[in-house]
Amino acid sequence: MAESTTYMEIVSGQRRGLLASSARGVLWVVSKGYAGLLTVRNAWYDSAALPQWLDVPVISVGNLTVGGTGKTPMCGWLCRHLLDRELKPAVLSRGYKASREGLADEMLMLSRQFPQAVLVAHPDRYKAGRVATEHYGAQAVILDDAFQHRRIGRDLDLLLIDASRPFGFGHVLPRGLLREPLKGLIRAGAVVLTRCDLAGALQVAGLEDNVRRLHPKVPVVRAVHRPHGFTGLDGAAVPLPPATRIGCLAGIARPDAFERTVADMGIRAAQVQWWPDHHPYTVADAEMIRRWAERHRLDALITTEKDAVKLAALKTEWPLPVLALHIEMEMLDDGDAVLSGLIDEMLKEYSEPEPSDERDNGDLDEEHSHH
Numbered sequence: 001m002a003e004s005t006t007y008m009e010i011v012s013g014q015r016r017g018l019l020a021s022s023a024r025g026v027l028w029v030v031s032k033g034y035a036g037l038l039t040v041r042n043a044w045y046d047s048a049a050l051p052q053w054l055d056v057p058v059i060s061v062g063n064l065t066v067g068g069t070g071k072t073p074m075c076g077w078l079c080r081h082l083l084d085r086e087l088k089p090a091v092l093s094r095g096y097k098a099s100r101e102g103l104a105d106e107m108l109m110l111s112r113q114f115p116q117a118v119l120v121a122h123p124d125r126y127k128a129g130r131v132a133t134e135h136y137g138a139q140a141v142i143l144d145d146a147f148q149h150r151r152i153g154r155d156l157d158l159l160l161i162d163a164s165r166p167f168g169f170g171h172v173l174p175r176g177l178l179r180e181p182l183k184g185l186i187r188a189g190a191v192v193l194t195r196c197d198l199a200g201a202l203q204v205a206g207l208e209d210n211v212r213r214l215h216p217k218v219p220v221v222r223a224v225h226r227p228h229g230f231t232g233l234d235g236a237a238v239p240l241p242p243a244t245r246i247g248c249l250a251g252i253a254r255p256d257a258f259e260r261t262v263a264d265m266g267i268r269a270a271q272v273q274w275w276p277d278h279h280p281y282t283v284a285d286a287e288m289i290r291r292w293a294e295r296h297r298l299d300a301l302i303t304t305e306k307d308a309v310k311l312a313a314l315k316t317e318w319p320l321p322v323l324a325l326h327i328e329m330e331m332l333d334d335g336d337a338v339l340s341g342l343i344d345e346m347l348k349e350y351s352e353p354e355p356s357d358e359r360d361n362g363d364l365d366e367e368h369s370h371h
Contacts, residue, residue, distance in 0.1 A: 010023050010024060010027070011024070011027065011169050011171070011174075011175060011176055011177070012169055013169070024175065027171075027174045027175040028171065028175045030174055030175070031171050031172045031173060031174055031175035031176065032172075034172055034173060034174075035172040035180075035181050038172070038180045038181065038184075039181060042150075042180065042184060045150045049150070049151075051150065051151060051152060051153035051154075052126040052151060052152050052153060053152075053153040054126070054129045054130070054133060054141055054152070054153070055133065056129075056133050056138065056139055056140055056141055056350065057140045057141070057155050057156075057346050057347055057349075057350050058129070058140075058141045058142075058143060058152070058153060058154040058155050058156075059078055059140070059141070059142050059143065059154065059155065059156045059158060059343070059346070060142075060143040060146040060147060060149075060154040060156070060157045060158065061074050061075055061078070061142060061143065061144055061145065061146065061147075061158050061160065062143075062145055062146050062147025062148065062149075062157070062158070062159060062160065063145075063147060063159065063160045063161065063162075063179070064147070064159065064161065064167070064168070064178055064179055064180065064182065064184060064185065065161075065162070065165070065166075065167070065168040065177045065178055065179060066168070066173065066177050066179060066253075067162075067165070067177060067253040067254060067277075068162070068252060068253035068254045068257070068277075069160040069161065069162040069194050069195075070160055070162070070192075070194040070195065070223070070225060070329060071106075071144060071145055071160060072106040072109065072110065072144070072306070073225060073327055073328060073329035074158065074160060074192065074194075074223075074329050075091050075106075075110060075142050075144050076110060076113055076114070076328065076329065077328070077329040077331075078142050078343075079091065079110065079113075079114045079117050079142065080114075081339075081340065081343060082139075082140050082142075082343075083114070083116060083117075085343075085347070087139040087140045087347075088116060088117070088118065088137055088138050088139045088140075089114075089117045089118070089138065089139070089140050089141070089142055090117065090118035090119070090120060090129070090132035090133070090136070090138030090140070090141045090142065091107065091110055091117060091118070091119050091120075091141075091142045091144055092120050092121075092122075092125050092128045092129055092132065092141060092142070092143050092144065092146075093106070093107050093119070093120070093121045093144045093145065094121070094122070094123050094125070094144075094145065094146075094149070095121035095122055095123060105278065105306040105307075105309055105310055106144070106306050107119045107121055107144075108306075108309040108310075109305045109306045109308075109309050112235040112305075112309065118132045118136040118137075118138045120132050125143060125146065125149060125151070125152045126151065126152045129141050129152065140347075147159055147179075147184075147187070147188075148179055148180060148184075155346045155349070156189045156190070156342055156343070156346050157187055157188050157189045157190075158188070158189065158190055158191075158192055158339075159185060159187075159188035159190070159191050159192070160191075160192050160194050161191060161192070161193050161194065161207065161211070162194050162195050162254075163193045163194065163195050163196045163198065163199040163203065163204050163207055163222075164195045164198040164199045164257065165177075165254075166207050166210075167182060167210075182214060183214065185211065185214045185215050185218075186214060186215050188215060188218055189218070189219075189342065190218060190219040190220075190221060190338070190339065190342055191211050191215070191218055191219070191220045191221070192221045192222075192223050192331075192335075192339075193207060193208065193211075193220065193221070193222045193223065194223050194224070194225065194329070195223075195224065195225060195257060196222045196223065196224055196332060197224045197225075197264075198257060198260060204222065208220050208222075219338050219339075219342065221331055221332075221335035221338050221339060222331070222332040222333060222335060223329055223330060223331050223332060223335060224329075224330050224332065225257070225261060225327045225328075225329065225330075226327065226328055226329075226330040227261055227262075227265055227325055227326065227327055228326045228327070228328050229326050230302070230323040230324060230325060230326060231305070231308070231323070231324045231326055232321075232322070232323065232324070233308055233311060233312040233318075233322055233324070234312065235308075235309075235312075237326075238321075238323060240267075240300075240323065241299075241300050241321050241323075243298075243299040243300035243321070244299060245270040245271075245296070245297055245298050245299050245300075246267055246268075246269055246270060246298065246299070246300045246301070246302055247269060247270060247271045247272065247273065247292070247293055247296065247298040247300070247301050247302070248262055248269040248271075248272045248273070248301075248302050248303070249272070249273040249274070249275070249289060249301060249302075249303050249307070250274060250275065250303055250304045250307050251274070251275035251276055251277060251278065251279030251281070251307055252277055252304055252306070252307070253277045255272070255274040258304060258325075259272060261325070261327070262302060262325065267302070269302075270296065270298060271292070271296045271298060273289065273292060275307075279307075279310075280310065281307075281310045281311055281314060282314075283314055283316065286311065286314050286316040289301070290316075290318070290319065293319075293320055294319075298320065299320055299321075300320055300321045300322075300323065301318075301320060301321070301322045301323065302323050302324075302325055303322065303323070303324055303325070304324060304325060304327075305324045305325070305326060305327070307324070308322070308324035
């Protein structure tokens with residue numbers, strides 16, 4: 001399972017009974033203490049702490065909840081739009097569950113899609129940004145999963161909210177899935193409601209109303225995860241083979257959303273196999289998947305792009321086609337125009353570069369970067 005079923009049933013309120021109620025009570029007490037610490041931290045950043053600024057435009061992509069909201073496809077959307085403006089983008093990640101090459105699976109996926117971009121995975125985003133701009137010539141920086149990482153300054157804060165599971169059951173961790181209290185939303189420069197196709201129209205409209213109550217003037221954009229064909233494990237585009245029994249497998253936070261996307265393409269999965277989020281596949285895992293496919297007489301496998309880069313690294317000989325579903329973030333209505341306008345407004349402020357102060361770059365292992 002991608003998420004602990006027992007935990008999710010407890011925090012969502014699905015599980016009833018004295019034990020579940022007691023567990024929610026304990027988690028609530030812990031979450032109140034954690035929320036208090038977060039409130040103090042945010043107040044310090046709001047009033048006293050001075051962020052560290054890079055000399056190039058910085059866009060942050062983040063969310064309020066744990067789990068997948070579409071940050072990687074959003075980073076890809078931004079890379080594409082910055083490249084269209086003839087700017088060399090850098091994507092900075094904290095390096096969560098990085099590979100031996102120093103890049104997390106999402107970053108490896110982006111490196112395939114945008115070989116022109118600079119990718120740096122390191123906990124110190126400011127130091128990583130200095131390396132990306134001064135060593136590799138990046139002209140704009142995208143901070144992946146950085147809404148709560150407030151030490152580095154940003155010119156535009158994009159907050160992603162999954163319309164199908166918006167506010168983490170209304171509680172901060174561990175009682176719910178919120179990373180911080182909802183009032184943190186007021187820091188957003190724009191809000192992107194993702195997976196709007198997986199939520200009803202009334203649900204999306206109600207979510208937008210809730211966002212505007214918290215942050216009345218913030219631009220709100222609706223988006224969907226749109227499939228754009230398939231690639232092989234080598235990253236090259238391939239057609240869907242004439243398979244009759246297709247299996248789906250993935251190690252992601254929201255496998256249900258992935259399965260729904262595949263189903264919406266008219267593909268009915270004969271079997272599914274879900275692994276924990278960010279699962280580091282081994283050769284033994286690959287053999288297990290092969291036996292599973294043979295046992296259920298599957299003639300093709302579909303997985304996600306971030307799972308595909310890890311499976312490809314195993315150099316396994318697969319007896320059947322293994323395809324990755326290529327997903328892109330697509331803005332609905334006037335969303336493209338709204339976000340493009342915000343980006344252009346941000347870039348105007350950097351059209352006349354000022355001389356920067358001489359500062360020490362610090363050391364950052366080059367094994368954590370890709371260019």
